[in-house]
Structure formats: C-alpha cells, structure tokens
Amino acid sequence: MAEKKKSRLKKLVLVGGVGFVGLLALGYGGLYVAAQAQLNRDVTAPEGDLALRDGDKDAIARGEYLVKHVMGCGHNDCHRADFGGGPVMDQQPIGRVYAPNITAGEGSVTKDYTGKDWARILRHGVKKNGKRALVMPSEDYVTFSDSDLAAAIAYIKAQPPVNRESLAHSLGPIGLLIAATEPVYAFDKIDHNHKPAEVKRGANKEWGQVMAGTCKGCHGEGYSGGKVPGGDPSWPAARNISPDEATGIGKWTFDQFEAAVRKGQRPDGSTLHDAMPWKMYQGMDDVDLKALWEYLRTVPAKPAGGR
Ligand code: HEC
Structure with missing residues (x-):
C-alpha cells in the first residue's frame, strides 16, 4: 500500500515536472515568436535623401569632431573605433546584439548605401531591408542638419576600409524579452515629419x-x-x-x-x-x-x- 502511494507520488511529481518544463518551453516559444515578429516587422519610412559630402575636406573635419565627441558612432562598444563593428553586448541571458561594419570594406552593411539609404537609417531608424534597427540611436541624431549628418558620414568613409563580417543579432531569453517589449527601436520614437532646420552654431x-x-x-x-x-x-x-x-x-x-x-x-x-x-x-x-x-x-x- 505504502509502496503504491509512493509510486503514485513519483508519477505525480514526474507529470508535474514534465508539465512545468512544457510550460517553460511554451513560454519561451511564445517569447521567441513575439520577439521575431518585432524584429522582422516591415515598416515604411518616408522616402528622403541625404546630400552626401564625401571627400569634402571641411565636411571630413566637421564629421571627425561630431563622430568622436558628440555622436559617438565608434564610442565604447558601438561600431568600434575603426567603424568595423562588433558586439554591443554578447552575454547570456541577453545574447548578442551586434553593431555592424559601416566602413567601405568587405562585410560592411553600408558599403553601397546611397543618400536615400543613409536618410532611411539616420532620419527614420530603418535598415535597407525595411526592418527597424535595434538599439541604434537614430532618434539622437534627428535634430542635426543634413549637412552635419553628411559630414559624419564623410568622415567615416574617409577612414581605412575594414574587412570584418557584420554578424546578425543572436538574442537569448532576456534579449528576446527586451526586443519584444522594450522601446529599443528608434523608428518608434522618431517624429517622422520632423525636418531639422539649419541652425547656426553658437553658444545659445x-x-x-x-x-x-x-x-x-x-x-x-x-x-x-x-x-x-x-x-x-x-x-x-x-x-x-x-x-x-x-x-x-x-x-x-x-x-x-x-x-x-x-x-x-x-x-x-x-x-x-x-x-x-x-x-x-x-x-x-x-x-x-x-x-x-x-x-x-x-x-x-x-x-x-x-x-
Ligand atoms: C549612453 C547614454 C548617455 C548619453 C548619450 C548621455 N548620458 Fe549623461 N548620463 C548617463 C548616465 C547613465 C548617467 C548617470 C551616471 C552615474 O550615475 O554614474 C549620466 C549622468 C549625467 C550627468 C550627471 C548628473 C548628476 O546629477 O550627477 C550629466 C550632467 C549628464 N549625464 C549630462 C549629459 C548630457 C548633457 C548629454 C548629452 C550631450 C548626456 N549626458 C548624454 C548616460 C548618458
């Protein structure tokens, strides 16, 4: 009798355990699907164009200052000091969030970017494939004029090309949760009708x-x-x-x-x-x-x- 009870208990514990693992798997599956839906959502950004200033000496000098001391494109763990990209974060349970190569080298995502493509990512936070960029703080740059953004691009393009593969994001459970629920897409924060004025620099x-x-x-x-x-x-x-x-x-x-x-x-x-x-x-x-x-x-x- 006692033996029977014990084995019934064992069975119950086993069924309960399997049920719990199953629930976890379901929860994770649901989270994965929700995060992928966010990451892969197609959005339409208003079409713009950015008059590029590549090769212009003044633009490169201005761009160097902005990139190094104001915009921070290569700062800390973002696109790196050589702009060849790297992981912004690569640790479980968040997983890997990757800042791509933005030089003229192999593996760069911006190698063939036109003024329209630059406008799409910098003004609207949308990648060339029509998906929203994750973590890239485009909303921080929308107040800057086209000529300042073009200056930053001119400076980055004037740097030596780096051949480095741009890895995809690879998110762990917390990364998926963040991608599914947190405001980590610049596209959602930007006023897409905003047209920055050409404000004169001054201590005002x-x-x-x-x-x-x-x-x-x-x-x-x-x-x-x-x-x-x-x-x-x-x-x-x-x-x-x-x-x-x-x-x-x-x-x-x-x-x-x-x-x-x-x-x-x-x-x-x-x-x-x-x-x-x-x-x-x-x-x-x-x-x-x-x-x-x-x-x-x-x-x-x-x-x-x-x-
Ligand atoms: C990448 C994120 C980031 C950016 C960009 C950033 N900050 Fe901060 N800032 C922080 C964090 C985080 C702290 C708090 C640090 C701490 O508590 O040690 C902070 C603290 C400060 C403080 C100290 C306030 C206090 O009470 O001690 C000032 C001032 C400040 N920031 C000004 C600025 C200004 C001005 C800009 C834009 C030009 C700026 N920050 C951009 C993240 C940022």
Missing part, C-alpha cells in the same frame, strides 16, 4: 537644442533620466538633467555642469559611471557645451526618472 539655446538631441536616448525626451532602454543592465539609471532643483541640475552652476559632462565629476565629488560618455565629451568644444547648458536650463523641470 537654439544650437543647444540641436546638441541635446544626443542626450535624449539615455536621459529621455524630457531629460529627467531613468533606466536606459536597451542599455547594459549593469548601467545605473541616467540622471535627471532637467532644471528640477531637488533631483536635477536646477541648482548647479555652469562650472559644475562642465565638470560632470567633461570630467565625469559630480558636485559631491563622486565620479560618474562610464555609461555616461563623459570621456567622449572631454573633447566637446566650449561653444557646444555652453549651448547645451543654455538649452537645458530652459526645458521644463521634471522629477527624476520620468524620462
């Missing part, structure tokens, strides 16, 4: 608004910070850079702002995490930094974390 808020476009991807549309969507999970939340006096930079002086942005030094003496690309902003010129300051002081104050 008009130019600052253009520059601050590059802070939005991390600090949020309202600059109040929060968890960075698609960012490395080990990163701290982006801080509040709106003029809120309690949690933002409302009581800061320009010198304190400069120390934070260029040296990663907070007013309390602590050092900012590398997720805030202050090493890249070290080379930002004074006009641009002042412009950012002038603009950020005019945005509505918001409590931290509201993005």
Whole structure:
C-alpha cells in the first residue's frame, strides 16, 4: 500500500515536472515568436535623401569632431573605433546584439548605401531591408542638419576600409524579452515629419537644442533620466538633467555642469559611471557645451526618472 502511494507520488511529481518544463518551453516559444515578429516587422519610412559630402575636406573635419565627441558612432562598444563593428553586448541571458561594419570594406552593411539609404537609417531608424534597427540611436541624431549628418558620414568613409563580417543579432531569453517589449527601436520614437532646420552654431539655446538631441536616448525626451532602454543592465539609471532643483541640475552652476559632462565629476565629488560618455565629451568644444547648458536650463523641470 505504502509502496503504491509512493509510486503514485513519483508519477505525480514526474507529470508535474514534465508539465512545468512544457510550460517553460511554451513560454519561451511564445517569447521567441513575439520577439521575431518585432524584429522582422516591415515598416515604411518616408522616402528622403541625404546630400552626401564625401571627400569634402571641411565636411571630413566637421564629421571627425561630431563622430568622436558628440555622436559617438565608434564610442565604447558601438561600431568600434575603426567603424568595423562588433558586439554591443554578447552575454547570456541577453545574447548578442551586434553593431555592424559601416566602413567601405568587405562585410560592411553600408558599403553601397546611397543618400536615400543613409536618410532611411539616420532620419527614420530603418535598415535597407525595411526592418527597424535595434538599439541604434537614430532618434539622437534627428535634430542635426543634413549637412552635419553628411559630414559624419564623410568622415567615416574617409577612414581605412575594414574587412570584418557584420554578424546578425543572436538574442537569448532576456534579449528576446527586451526586443519584444522594450522601446529599443528608434523608428518608434522618431517624429517622422520632423525636418531639422539649419541652425547656426553658437553658444545659445537654439544650437543647444540641436546638441541635446544626443542626450535624449539615455536621459529621455524630457531629460529627467531613468533606466536606459536597451542599455547594459549593469548601467545605473541616467540622471535627471532637467532644471528640477531637488533631483536635477536646477541648482548647479555652469562650472559644475562642465565638470560632470567633461570630467565625469559630480558636485559631491563622486565620479560618474562610464555609461555616461563623459570621456567622449572631454573633447566637446566650449561653444557646444555652453549651448547645451543654455538649452537645458530652459526645458521644463521634471522629477527624476520620468524620462
Ligand atoms: C549612453 C547614454 C548617455 C548619453 C548619450 C548621455 N548620458 Fe549623461 N548620463 C548617463 C548616465 C547613465 C548617467 C548617470 C551616471 C552615474 O550615475 O554614474 C549620466 C549622468 C549625467 C550627468 C550627471 C548628473 C548628476 O546629477 O550627477 C550629466 C550632467 C549628464 N549625464 C549630462 C549629459 C548630457 C548633457 C548629454 C548629452 C550631450 C548626456 N549626458 C548624454 C548616460 C548618458
């Protein structure tokens, strides 16, 4: 009798176990399907064109500054310092998210890009195959004029071609969850009717608004910070850079702002995490930094974390 009970119990545990594994498999399958549906969704971007400035000396010089100290195309784990690409992240359970080769070499995805293709990815966040780019922060660049974007492209194209294969993304369970549910597609965040004006560079808020476009991807549309969507999970939340006096930079002086942005030094003496690309902003010129300051002081104050 006791033996019978035991074996029945065993059976129950076994059936329960198989059921649980089955549920897990179903859940994972569902997640996989949901993520693939997001990754493979075809979208239509308004057709645009970008007047390329390839080979133009002034454009290359301007592009070098923008790429190295403002836009960060090759910064940290993005397209790499040689623009030949590499994994932005390659660790389970997120998996591999890959920034492709954007040089003129073999394996580059942009080798044959026309002005229309550049407009599609930079202005709208859409790849040549009509799918939305993942993690690529096109929304950060939409405030820049065509001539500035073309300058960045001219600089990248003037660098030595790199022959390196552009690997596909290969997502693990958490990567799939993020791809299925988080706002990690620039296409969904961009105002596709936005036509950036040709704003003159100067230490004023008009130019600052253009520059601050590059802070939005991390600090949020309202600059109040929060968890960075698609960012490395080990990163701290982006801080509040709106003029809120309690949690933002409302009581800061320009010198304190400069120390934070260029040296990663907070007013309390602590050092900012590398997720805030202050090493890249070290080379930002004074006009641009002042412009950012002038603009950020005019945005509505918001409590931290509201993005
Ligand atoms: C790739 C993401 C990213 C980008 C782009 C970025 N930031 Fe940050 N920023 C962060 C993170 C994350 C922190 C918080 C770091 C920490 O707490 O150590 C931060 C912190 C700061 C701080 C410190 C605030 C405080 O209270 O200490 C300032 C100031 C700042 N950022 C300004 C800017 C400006 C201006 C731009 C655009 C020119 C910008 N950031 C672009 C991620 C980013």
